[in-house]
Amino acid sequence: MNRRNFIQQAGLGVGALMGASVPIVGNAVPLERLLEPGVDVAIKKRMADIALNAARSRGATYTDVRIGRYLQQFLFTREKQVQTITNAESYGVGIRVIANGTWGFSATSDVTPDGIAKCAETAVAIAKANSKIQNEPVQLAPQKGVGEVTWKTPLTKNAFEIPVQQKVDLLMKVNNAALDNGAAFVTSNLFFINEQKYFASTDGSYIDQDVHRIWPTFTVTAVDRAAGKFKTRDALSSPMGMGYEYLDGLASEKIPGPNGLVGYRNSYDMVEDATLAAKQAKEKMTAKSVEAGKYDLVLDPNHLGLTIHESVGHPLELDRVLGYEANYAGTSFATLDKWQSKNFKYGSPIVNIVADKTQVGSLGAVGYDDEGVPAKEWNLIKDGILVNYQAIRDQVAIIGEKESHGCCYADNWDSVQFQRMPNVSLKPSAEKRSVQDMIKGVDKGIYIIGRGSFSIDQQRYNFQFGGQLFYEIKNGQIVGMLDDVAYQANTLEFWNSCAQLCDKDDYRTFGSFFDGKGQPSQVSAVSHGSPTTRFNGVNVINTRRKI
Amino acid sequence: MATILTEAEAKALLTKVLSYSKADECEVNLSGDIRGNIRYARNAVSTSGSRANQNLVVQSAFGKKVGTATIDEFDDASLEKVVRRAEELARLAPENPEWVGILGPQTYLKSNGYFESTAKLTAEDRAEAVAKSLELTRTQNLTAAGFLEDVNGYQAMMNSKGLFAYYPSTNINFSLTVRTDDGKGSGYVAKGFSDASKLDTAAATRIAAQKAAASASAQALEPGKYTVILEPTAGAVLMEQLFFSMDARSADEGRSFLSKPGGKTKLGEKIVDPRVTIYSDPTNPELPASPWAGDGQPQQRINWIEKGIVKNMAYSRYWAQKQGKKPVPFPNNVMMAGGTASLEDMIKSTQRGILVTKLWYIREVDPQTLLYTGLTRDGTFYIENGKIKHAVKNFRFNESPVIMLNNLETLGRPERVVSTESDGNYLIPPMKIREFTFSSLSDAV
Numbered sequence: 001m002n003r004r005n006f007i008q009q010a011g012l013g014v015g016a017l018m019g020a021s022v023p024i025v026g027n028a029v030p031l032e033r034l035l036e037p038g039v040d041v042a043i044k045k046r047m048a049d050i051a052l053n054a055a056r057s058r059g060a061t062y063t064d065v066r067i068g069r070y071l072q073q074f075l076f077t078r079e080k081q082v083q084t085i086t087n088a089e090s091y092g093v094g095i096r097v098i099a100n101g102t103w104g105f106s107a108t109s110d111v112t113p114d115g116i117a118k119c120a121e122t123a124v125a126i127a128k129a130n131s132k133i134q135n136e137p138v139q140l141a142p143q144k145g146v147g148e149v150t151w152k153t154p155l156t157k158n159a160f161e162i163p164v165q166q167k168v169d170l171l172m173k174v175n176n177a178a179l180d181n182g183a184a185f186v187t188s189n190l191f192f193i194n195e196q197k198y199f200a201s202t203d204g205s206y207i208d209q210d211v212h213r214i215w216p217t218f219t220v221t222a223v224d225r226a227a228g229k230f231k232t233r234d235a236l237s238s239p240m241g242m243g244y245e246y247l248d249g250l251a252s253e254k255i256p257g258p259n260g261l262v263g264y265r266n267s268y269d270m271v272e273d274a275t276l277a278a279k280q281a282k283e284k285m286t287a288k289s290v291e292a293g294k295y296d297l298v299l300d301p302n303h304l305g306l307t308i309h310e311s312v313g314h315p316l317e318l319d320r321v322l323g324y325e326a327n328y329a330g331t332s333f334a335t336l337d338k339w340q341s342k343n344f345k346y347g348s349p350i351v352n353i354v355a356d357k358t359q360v361g362s363l364g365a366v367g368y369d370d371e372g373v374p375a376k377e378w379n380l381i382k383d384g385i386l387v388n389y390q391a392i393r394d395q396v397a398i399i400g401e402k403e404s405h406g407c408c409y410a411d412n413w414d415s416v417q418f419q420r421m422p423n424v425s426l427k428p429s430a431e432k433r434s435v436q437d438m439i440k441g442v443d444k445g446i447y448i449i450g451r452g453s454f455s456i457d458q459q460r461y462n463f464q465f466g467g468q469l470f471y472e473i474k475n476g477q478i479v480g481m482l483d484d485v486a487y488q489a490n491t492l493e494f495w496n497s498c499a500q501l502c503d504k505d506d507y508r509t510f511g512s513f514f515d516g517k518g519q520p521s522q523v524s525a526v527s528h529g530s531p532t533t534r535f536n537g538v539n540v541i542n543t544r545r546k547i
Numbered sequence: 548m549a550t551i552l553t554e555a556e557a558k559a560l561l562t563k564v565l566s567y568s569k570a571d572e573c574e575v576n577l578s579g580d581i582r583g584n585i586r587y588a589r590n591a592v593s594t595s596g597s598r599a600n601q602n603l604v605v606q607s608a609f610g611k612k613v614g615t616a617t618i619d620e621f622d623d624a625s626l627e628k629v630v631r632r633a634e635e636l637a638r639l640a641p642e643n644p645e646w647v648g649i650l651g652p653q654t655y656l657k658s659n660g661y662f663e664s665t666a667k668l669t670a671e672d673r674a675e676a677v678a679k680s681l682e683l684t685r686t687q688n689l690t691a692a693g694f695l696e697d698v699n700g701y702q703a704m705m706n707s708k709g710l711f712a713y714y715p716s717t718n719i720n721f722s723l724t725v726r727t728d729d730g731k732g733s734g735y736v737a738k739g740f741s742d743a744s745k746l747d748t749a750a751a752t753r754i755a756a757q758k759a760a761a762s763a764s765a766q767a768l769e770p771g772k773y774t775v776i777l778e779p780t781a782g783a784v785l786m787e788q789l790f791f792s793m794d795a796r797s798a799d800e801g802r803s804f805l806s807k808p809g810g811k812t813k814l815g816e817k818i819v820d821p822r823v824t825i826y827s828d829p830t831n832p833e834l835p836a837s838p839w840a841g842d843g844q845p846q847q848r849i850n851w852i853e854k855g856i857v858k859n860m861a862y863s864r865y866w867a868q869k870q871g872k873k874p875v876p877f878p879n880n881v882m883m884a885g886g887t888a889s890l891e892d893m894i895k896s897t898q899r900g901i902l903v904t905k906l907w908y909i910r911e912v913d914p915q916t917l918l919y920t921g922l923t924r925d926g927t928f929y930i931e932n933g934k935i936k937h938a939v940k941n942f943r944f945n946e947s948p949v950i951m952l953n954n955l956e957t958l959g960r961p962e963r964v965v966s967t968e969s970d971g972n973y974l975i976p977p978m979k980i981r982e983f984t985f986s987s988l989s990d991a992v
Contacts, residue, residue: 029617081643081644103594107596109619126595126596130592130595133592133678133681134591134592135589135590135591136591184801184802185802223800223801223802224801225808225809226810227808228806228808229808229915230806230914232914322589323589323690323726324588324589324692325588326588326690326724326726326733327588327693327722327723328722330924331726331730333991414598416596453912454910455908455922455943456908457907457908457924457941457943457989457991458907458908458922458924458991459991460991461989461990461991462941462943462987462988462989462990462991464943464945484913486920486945488987519584519586519694519696543912543918543945545913545916545947545950546916547804547917547947
């Protein structure tokens with residue numbers, strides 16, 4: 001989470017850390033302000049040119065300018081009441097330069113010709129100051145200017161245009177569904193984000209983008225006061241790069257699963273999921289405690305997405321591999337020599353993992369990244385072999401490529417852009433296979449659904465994951481619910497135990513809406529698509545304790 | 548307008564804002580801060596920057612209808628506009644059943660958390676502090692990645708019942724990971740101070756460098772239950788999970804580790820070893836904090852856990868009123884009392900054990916038992932017959948701070964540490980714990 005912005009909202013101190021964990025960027029504004037159009041693109045171009053010229057005249061050899069208007073609307077409710085509605089707007093300009101072969105960055109909310117020129121000068125001064133303790137000059141991969149272009153998230157309902165009352169009514173319906181079906185408590189939230197980003201660089205690009213994201217979610221709690229026990233079940237939604245239409249709950253986008261479970265593809269039925277959640281939270285109360293040991297795991301896309309994120313997405317970030325994140329997120333086991341060998345077996349031969357910034361409806365989808373590179377798709381793991389990383393303009397030379405992968409991102413105009421994870425997704429099987437077909441083939445296994453506890457070491461070898469729902473599989477049949485389940489594995493052993501994939505009809509995306517990286521920490525949003533997938537012989541531990 | 552206002556300036560501005568109010572109740576929070584940072588990796592600076600923020604929040608209430616509006620412009624017209632806006636939102640809002648109104652004037656303890664040495668830091672000072680660190684690693688076949696961030700800020704509030712509060716503070720956090728160039732050893736250090744003159748980046752770098760060198764060529768030990776010595780940096784990330792979970796409402800609602808069968812809570816019960824005392828004190832000179840909470844309640848010295856017994860839980864004003872209790876705000880700082888043993892003494896008295904210098908990637912596994920998982924990182928060592936024998940490979944653990952504090956052997960002298968998870972600063976002693984549960988091995992360095 002972005003502590004700086006959080007502190008702005010909540011005040012300094014430990015108390016501040018004990019409440020919410022949602023980063024708010026910008027200042028709270030009246031609702032109608034969110035519907036006002038941003039500054040005209042011709043004005044933004046003029047402003048950008050002031051920055052480009054000011055930096056050049058001070059000695060910058062490269063400059064990019066991001067004029068950004070970032071809008072957020074967050075709704076928080078519990079049981080029968082609305083807790084908070086936040087409308088926030090943040091507007092300003094971030095200028096990044098190369099001078100004396102060194103990066104410099106400065107940002108200002110003073111978006112006037114004077115403010116912008118001063119900001120550009122500061123960026124150049126910082127670059128020159130830091131160049132004195134620099135080892136080697138920045139090598140920036142060339143990027144042909146794309147001229148004046150625009151891109152917009154494909155959507156049919158702009159969430160910011162939907163009345164707040166309609167959103168509150170939906171959340172109250174969700175809460176009532178949970179309470180009516182046995183929940184003791186329920187919290188539900190809606191998150192809407194709109195990035196209106198204008199990018200210009202000395203390469204000759206002037207890119208205007210309008211990016212939308214949505215995340216509906218809830219937590220249902222069942223309590224047995226007499227026994228002093230409680231269990232929760234979180235929403236099985238996915239954050240998406242979509243508009244409010246994601247909440248239409250279209251029947252055509254539902255995938256019926258075993259045991260009355262429902263998978264949601266590109267449309268989410270929040271009330272239905274809350275109803276199921278309340279019943280399942282109660283069922284968890286009496287679920288059998290798992291016996292520790294080796295199991296074949298059948299992992300739902302809404303669960304597997306996070307495992308992909310942590311054990312494939314992060315270790316293949318080239319900045320981590322090179323050591324730029326050593327002090328915080330860590331480095332990576334997937335070192336350059338392994339990639340150079342061309343035969344490093346990351347996974348079994350059925351494992352094909354792609355990176356992209358193009359998938360429609362995904363969180364990562366954009367027209368261009370935050371250094372003006374067009375969005376694309378590329379392979380990370382092909383037939384189980386490590387074939388590439390995620391790299392940006394000042395890194396691709398290291399892996400012998402001439403063009404950036406286009407995955408540079410800053411979470412606000414006042415944050416400096418750096419390498420962030422694109423969508424990283426596991427390809428489905430070409431062979432026809434449903435979840436039910438897959439379960440039939442498992443003798444001793446656990447079917448896991450939903451995002452739970454997650455933890456992985458700083459080089460991404462050893463991980464432990466929980467989930468929301470666990471079902472015991474015996475001799476090809478689901479025999480009941482399990483509790484206290486977590487699995488531990490080594491990334492390479494895990495992906496090499498990947499035994500079977502469902503087909504494209506089961507493929508869905510999972511998303512991480514507030515993925516943290518960097519110092520000061522920045523958030524980003526990223527999707528991970530996959531079909532339900534089987535992994536053989538994974539170590540499962542029992543997490544029940546007595547205090 | 549300056550980003551950092553003096554007490555008199557803040558008072559004048561807040562008085563002006565309140566003069567525009569027509570609501571039954573009005574409360575205004577004002578804050579400003581200037582932050583500077585520098586980041587380095589691969590023995591070179593990667594990014595640096597600074598940012599100034601200021602913010603004014605107006606909360607207006609008509610009966611139980613409450614509206615809030617925020618602004619970062621401070622001319623008279625903007626100030627009046629933000630008050631009108633809050634009142635407009637309040638009139639439109641549904642009644643908030645949990646609204647308990649604003650407080651009258653309060654008396655606060657004296658706490659000094661502002662240091663000129665920190666407030667006056669410049670980009671050059673930061674670069675120089677980093678240069679001192681880089682000098683050491685560049686000449687020793689070591690690779691440094693670090694981050695230094697300082698903040699100079701203030702908070703103030705005033706309301707229509709006459710409450711006024713002001714608190715200026717400064718802080719500097721420095722963290723550094725030093726790795727051996729062959730990638731086999733890694734060491735870490737983190738330091739947090741209110742007074743930047745106490746930060747010695749060269750001395751800190753020597754600690755991380757020593758751990759990096761000593762942790763190279765680590766040997767694998769079988770996972771299992773071990774006696775561990777947790778250095779304060781390691782202990783802090785588990786202890787803060789307990790600090791964060793002292794909320795009375797969750798306990799009363801039956802969904803906390805402090806809930807009990809039958810619907811009661813563990814308030815007044817012994818839950819950990821009697822040597823454990825966890826408290827807050829805004830006036831502590833080592834870890835000064837604001838003597839008032841965000842809603843104007845005074846922060847007092849308070850024991851959360853005293854001699855192993857749950858003495859206090861945090862009650863919001865609403866929940867306290869509903870339960871017929873005294874409100875207790877969440878604290879602005881937390882410390883754990885310790886003993887007199889030094890870390891060296893604790894190692895000397897250990898027959899067989901593991902010295903853990905840092906824990907990382909802490910995530911909740913079960914909120915019912917406060918079970919957490921995570922890993923050791925950046926220097927883990929095997930102790931035999933009172934001496935460090937060799938470095939060991941990293942472990943994953945699954946452990947609850949409650950279970951851990953029941954298996955307490957020794958507490959050392961508390962010191963100020965920075966949480967590697969939350970950046971929070973605490974006073975935490977080194978702790979020797981028996982039967983700490985390591986559940987698997989990690990190859991990570």
